[in-house]
Amino acid sequence: MTRLKANAVEPACGRRSQTRERQLAALSLLRVSVLFLLFLFAARCTEARAQSDATPLNLPSQIGGRIAQCWKAPRTGPGQIIEVTVRLRFSIAGVVIGEPRTVYVQAPAEPGLRDKIAASILAAIKECTPLPFTPSLGAAIAGRMLAIRFRSLPGAEKPQVI
Numbered sequence: 001m002t003r004l005k006a007n008a009v010e011p012a013c014g015r016r017s018q019t020r021e022r023q024l025a026a027l028s029l030l031r032v033s034v035l036f037l038l039f040l041f042a043a044r045c046t047e048a049r050a051q052s053d054a055t056p057l058n059l060p061s062q063i064g065g066r067i068a069q070c071w072k073a074p075r076t077g078p079g080q081i082i083e084v085t086v087r088l089r090f091s092i093a094g095v096v097i098g099e100p101r102t103v104y105v106q107a108p109a110e111p112g113l114r115d116k117i118a119a120s121i122l123a124a125i126k127e128c129t130p131l132p133f134t135p136s137l138g139a140a141i142a143g144r145m146l147a148i149r150f151r152s153l154p155g156a157e158k159p160q161v162i
Contacts, residue, residue: 056134060141063090064148066131071124073152074116080108082152084121089145092138094131103147121150 057063073082088100102118133141 054132056132056137057094058134058137060137060146063131063146064150067124067128067148068150070128071121071150071152074113074120076108076110076113076152082107082117083149084117084151085147085149086121086125087145087147088125089143090129090131090133090138090141092133092135092142094129094133094138096125096129097143100125104149 057066076082083104083106084102085104086100087103089097091097100122102121105114105117107113107117
């Protein structure tokens with residue numbers, strides 16, 4: 001009789017543990033699904049941002065704007081304007097030919113600030129290039145020297161290109 005009671009109790013416990021295992025499996029599946037959806041959403045946001053940055057440039061005036069998006073101008077005091085002019089050449093594929101040259105820097109008279117500004121604009125050029133040119137823009141400016149003037153105004157969110 002003792003054996004019958006033990007056997008009678010085991011199936012009830014087995015059913016409970018199977019139900020608990022199913023609940024845990026369903027919960028794990030739900031967690032994995034949520035993580036997958038979050039990953040998919042993050043990938044789509046990154047892809048949309050990359051596509052907006054990869055829009056081909058069709059006009060020479062768009063080149064400076066694309067580089068200005070990458071430029072992080074050094075902080076200056078209130079009411080102080082920073083202006084930088086850079087000379088550079090591009091290949092037909094949008095790659096910088098040679099080294100860009102900073103030919104003009106207007107900045108407050110703080111020690112080392114001009115060097116920081118020049119380094120920041122050159123870093124922005126390295127970060128943003130190669131630029132996606134349309135075939136017509138690439139053919140039109142390939143090998144030609146361009147001068148691009150950047151301006152950082154106090155209180156402005158983004159640098160301007162003149």
